[in-house]
Amino acid sequence: MNRGLIIENLTYQQEDFFLSLSLSLEEGRFGCLIGPSGCGKTTLLHLIGGFLSSTSGTVRLGGKDISFLDPHRRNLGIVFQDYALFPHLSVKENIAYGLKSRRSLSFDKPQIQERVEELLALVKMEGYEDRKTSSLSGGEQQRIALARALAPRPELLLLDEPLSALDGPLRSQLRKEIRRIQEELGITTLYITHDHEEALTLSDRVFLMHRGALIQEGTPEELYQTPRTLFAGEFLGRSNRLSGEVMGMTCESVEIKTSGGTITLRNPGEKDILYNRGDRGVLFFRPEDLQVVRKFREDSGLLRGEIKTVEYYGAQYLAEAAMGEERVLVSVPLGESLRKGEEVSLALLPHRGCWFTGRD
Amino acid sequence: MKLSPTGGLGAAAPLVFLLLFFYLPLGLVLGEVVRGGGSLILEVLSQPYYQKILRFTLFQAGVSTIFALMLGLPGGYLLGRFRFPGRNVVKSLSTLPFVLPSILVVLGFVLFFGNNGALNRFLAATFRTSEPPLKILYSFKAIILAHGFYNFPIIMRLTSPAWMNLPANQINAARSLGAPPFRLFRTVTLPHLIPALLASASLVFLFCFMSFAIILVLGGGPQFSTLEVEVYRLAKFTLDLPAAAVLGLTGTVITLAFLYLNITLEKRGSALLNRTGAALPLRDLILRERGRKLRPRGVVLGAYLLVTGIILLGPLLAVVINSLQIKTGWGAGPEWSLKWYVQLFQNRSGTPGAAGAPGGPVSLEALKNSLTFALGAVALGVPLGTILALWTHRKEGPSRLRRPVELLFMLPLGVSPVILGLGYLKLLPRLPESFRHGGLLITGAHAVIAYPFVIRSVSASLHRVSPGLRRAAASLGASPGRILFTVDLPLIKAGIFSGAAFVFALSLGEINATILLARSGQTTLPLAIYRLIGAYNFHGACALGTVLLLLCGAAFIIIDKFEEALP
Numbered sequence: 001m002n003r004g005l006i007i008e009n010l011t012y013q014q015e016d017f018f019l020s021l022s023l024s025l026e027e028g029r030f031g032c033l034i035g036p037s038g039c040g041k042t043t044l045l046h047l048i049g050g051f052l053s054s055t056s057g058t059v060r061l062g063g064k065d066i067s068f069l070d071p072h073r074r075n076l077g078i079v080f081q082d083y084a085l086f087p088h089l090s091v092k093e094n095i096a097y098g099l100k101s102r103r104s105l106s107f108d109k110p111q112i113q114e115r116v117e118e119l120l121a122l123v124k125m126e127g128y129e130d131r132k133t134s135s136l137s138g139g140e141q142q143r144i145a146l147a148r149a150l151a152p153r154p155e156l157l158l159l160d161e162p163l164s165a166l167d168g169p170l171r172s173q174l175r176k177e178i179r180r181i182q183e184e185l186g187i188t189t190l191y192i193t194h195d196h197e198e199a200l201t202l203s204d205r206v207f208l209m210h211r212g213a214l215i216q217e218g219t220p221e222e223l224y225q226t227p228r229t230l231f232a233g234e235f236l237g238r239s240n241r242l243s244g245e246v247m248g249m250t251c252e253s254v255e256i257k258t259s260g261g262t263i264t265l266r267n268p269g270e271k272d273i274l275y276n277r278g279d280r281g282v283l284f285f286r287p288e289d290l291q292v293v294r295k296f297r298e299d300s301g302l303l304r305g306e307i308k309t310v311e312y313y314g315a316q317y318l319a320e321a322a323m324g325e326e327r328v329l330v331s332v333p334l335g336e337s338l339r340k341g342e343e344v345s346l347a348l349l350p351h352r353g354c355w356f357t358g359r360d
Numbered sequence: 361m362k363l364s365p366t367g368g369l370g371a372a373a374p375l376v377f378l379l380l381f382f383y384l385p386l387g388l389v390l391g392e393v394v395r396g397g398g399s400l401i402l403e404v405l406s407q408p409y410y411q412k413i414l415r416f417t418l419f420q421a422g423v424s425t426i427f428a429l430m431l432g433l434p435g436g437y438l439l440g441r442f443r444f445p446g447r448n449v450v451k452s453l454s455t456l457p458f459v460l461p462s463i464l465v466v467l468g469f470v471l472f473f474g475n476n477g478a479l480n481r482f483l484a485a486t487f488r489t490s491e492p493p494l495k496i497l498y499s500f501k502a503i504i505l506a507h508g509f510y511n512f513p514i515i516m517r518l519t520s521p522a523w524m525n526l527p528a529n530q531i532n533a534a535r536s537l538g539a540p541p542f543r544l545f546r547t548v549t550l551p552h553l554i555p556a557l558l559a560s561a562s563l564v565f566l567f568c569f570m571s572f573a574i575i576l577v578l579g580g581g582p583q584f585s586t587l588e589v590e591v592y593r594l595a596k597f598t599l600d601l602p603a604a605a606v607l608g609l610t611g612t613v614i615t616l617a618f619l620y621l622n623i624t625l626e627k628r629g630s631a632l633l634n635r636t637g638a639a640l641p642l643r644d645l646i647l648r649e650r651g652r653k654l655r656p657r658g659v660v661l662g663a664y665l666l667v668t669g670i671i672l673l674g675p676l677l678a679v680v681i682n683s684l685q686i687k688t689g690w691g692a693g694p695e696w697s698l699k700w701y702v703q704l705f706q707n708r709s710g711t712p713g714a715a716g717a718p719g720g721p722v723s724l725e726a727l728k729n730s731l732t733f734a735l736g737a738v739a740l741g742v743p744l745g746t747i748l749a750l751w752t753h754r755k756e757g758p759s760r761l762r763r764p765v766e767l768l769f770m771l772p773l774g775v776s777p778v779i780l781g782l783g784y785l786k787l788l789p790r791l792p793e794s795f796r797h798g799g800l801l802i803t804g805a806h807a808v809i810a811y812p813f814v815i816r817s818v819s820a821s822l823h824r825v826s827p828g829l830r831r832a833a834a835s836l837g838a839s840p841g842r843i844l845f846t847v848d849l850p851l852i853k854a855g856i857f858s859g860a861a862f863v864f865a866l867s868l869g870e871i872n873a874t875i876l877l878a879r880s881g882q883t884t885l886p887l888a889i890y891r892l893i894g895a896y897n898f899h900g901a902c903a904l905g906t907v908l909l910l911l912c913g914a915a916f917i918i919i920d921k922f923e924e925a926l927p
Binding site (some may be wrong): 046049050051070071072073074075076077078080081082084085086087088097098101102148149152158 | 826828833836840843846850
């Protein structure tokens with residue numbers, strides 16, 4: 001039986017916003033809840049935390065139904081977006097706050113001191129016990145907030161966009177730290193973010209939310225490479241869409257006609273998609289799914305386009321190729337040199353690309 | 361948000377208190393009018409005498425407000441736009457009118473601006489005239505000047521945040537679009553200032569409309585009576601309670617309208633302040649340029665500071681100095697002495713005080729009474745205001761009930777103390793014997809009058825407690841009670857202290873309701889001072905006034921220490 005987080009048919013309604021979803025995260029796993037702003041991520045966090053009451057459904061944690069418990073009776077550790085450190089308490093008092101609050105823990109003074117030191121070591125902030133929280137930098141506050149949330153050994157760690165207030169290098173450093181600590185403690189963790197890079201690099205499982213519903217979940221690779229909707233695909237990174245029409249199919253490939261030429265989609269991922277000749281739809285693929293073919297061949301399975309812009313990204317170029325009215329992004333390795341106005345052929349790598357017929 | 365048990369209980373206790381000490385007495389006044397019916401209202405309001413009083417009340421409040429605006433607006437500009445040495449002191453002093461007892465203003469005014477006052481003596485000596493150059497006491501002029509001098513710091517204080525938060529980006533945008541200075545002022549600066557300007561003006565109008573001691577003493581007689589003073593005269597001397605009730609309610613309708621206006625404008629003003637983004641930075645106030653040429657703006661504003669400083673502090677200084685001086689004989693200069701203090705607090709047997717003046721133990725008793733009422737008002741008003749501020753801030757309870765209930769809490773701000781006192785007078789005979797002790801009612805009245813200031817200061821500090829902190833505490837296992845004691849209360853401590861100091865100072869200086877309710881043996885410091893002024897024992901009044909000033913000064917220092925500092 002799953003002793004992690006199980007959310008079943010949870011619904012919540014407020015004015016014109018409606019949330020309804022089921023979700024389950026196994027014990028010890030790191031899950032990322034991702035979605036655009038306004039999709040209901042924070043509402044879901046408040047429902048799990050007990051700050052909002054759901055209309056129906058259950059939230060289970062460690063096998064217990066916690067749906068009707070007051071926030072302070074749910075054994076959760078939460079790291080808030082603005083850290084919410086208590087400004088009138090020292091670092092040590094902040095970390096000890098949860099230890100003193102939970103009567104079930106019944107820590108005595110030396111035990112509290114010991115636990116505080118343990119956590120300061122865990123987040124690499126030894127010697128900060130007596131500092132005022134207002135004297136800490138953003139990154140330091142973040143670490144203390146994490147230590148405070150972990151101190152009472154919660155069953156679930158919730159992180160609400162914890163890195164959104166920090167900048168570049170510090171973000172990726174703290175991201176690694178969070179994952180290291182999570183693995184060290186083996187604590188079930190739900191991490192909320194709108195940043196696809198964070199979701200893909202951090203998590204065991206990604207939950208993608210849109211308009212109050214869970215639209216896809218899976219490993220980062222599954223979500224990135226085989227999105228189930230156009231929205232999912234486009235939300236998780238740079239992508240292309242080309243409108244097209246199904247020309248013909250065999251049992252292991254489909255021929256699709258686009259403005260850049262007719263292309264063969266080999267082993268189209270989803271088995272349950274039915275292709276019919278004459279279907280119109282959208283071909284979805286990522287810039288790195290394409291490869292520039294130097295030798296021009298009048299061959300099926302290649303797209304043709306004219307290079308319009310080339311941007312330098314350090315590790316690669318990103319070129320934009322025009323195909324009729326449409327534009328396609330291509331990632332080009334550094335060795336290649338492309339010039340504006342050049343006509344190129346582009347091959348779609350095997351097993352890449354998805355076909356969507358419906359509207360989103 | 362669920363309705364927590366503390367939320368329900370928290371609203372119930374203050375409501376019961378307010379019902380007993382505010383709504384019941386007010387209801388009795390209203391009942392008196394309703395019983396009399398339309399004929400009573402018509403009879404009172406159709407009398408030319410009362411019509412004249414109503415007109416005069418509005419007129420003097422309007423003129424006083426305009427005068428206070430003229431004096432205070434430059435100060436708001438100065439405080440909001442410039443850095444200068446002593447800026448913090450000026451900022452602190454602008455809170456003074458909220459805590460300064462009006463009887464001290466009256467006393468200081470007489471001593472400073474009176475025919476034989478400090479200013480006249482100075483002018484007479486300078487221009488060698490034998491007649492006092494300024495004759496302003498006991499006239500319309502005196503009322504307007506005293507109101508203006510007393511209230512202009514309020515204008516200064518309430519408009520300076522708007523000046524301080526002028527939207528830098530909008531101003532820069534307007535400039536880069538080619539707006540000349542006047543157009544810039546008219547299109548960007550002025551619209552930004554107007555809510556704060558009107559809010560402060562409506563508050564001063566409210567204060568001047570409800571002003572009591574200044575009219576009573578400085579007006580010098582029935583030709584300059586206002587609604588407040590007339591209600592007092594009717595209730596205390598003529599014993600025409602129905603007429604007093606009609607006049608009182610008429611005044612209440614007007615003051616409530618202005619309170620509503622003030623609250624609306626203040627909300628709009630603070631919404632404006634929150635929206636503007638980066639503020640225009642402060643400039644240094646420069647008197648002289650490097651080439652030793654005087655800068656006109658610097659000189660004008662510097663002179664303004666000097667003059668308003670003298671206006672505000674001169675009278676208070678005159679009170680202290682007069683309390684320490686005795687005249688040894690005609691022509692001889694004054695001598696320093698503690699004689700007046702000794703006389704005030706000495707046992708009466710032996711030194712008969714000046715005619716009718718409360719000497720000896722009466723002064724001691726007044727001090728004791730004042731402190732008792734003030735501490736009682738703090739004990740009642742501070743928990744009341746704090747609970748109400750928490751309740752309003754947390755937005756607990758069913759949302760449909762919240763706004764009307766909030767309104768019920770704020771209503772006492774717009775009802776004048778004299779009307780409240782009138783209500784208590786009507787309540788008195790209906791109370792059981794053991795409750796008729798006036799002290800309880802005076803304490804209750806002071807608490808009702810002052811607790812909105814607790815709500816104000818606690819609310820201001822509550823704004824720093826983000827709801828996220830409470831959620832964080834709950835997620836760490838803290839029960840609602842523990843959250844209240846470990847998160848909310850420590851963070852709003854400053855607001856509670858400054859609120860308590862407000863209640864203490866307001867209760868010490870309160871005279872409007874006290875004068876109606878106090879029985880013999882319940883004299884307070886302001887009442888004793890009022891009687892000493894009436895007996896022309898100015899030195900005695902000054903000595904007692906200095907005691908009151910010191911007590912209020914202590915409260916003022918506490919407020920200044922804890923008050924949410926203007927950035």
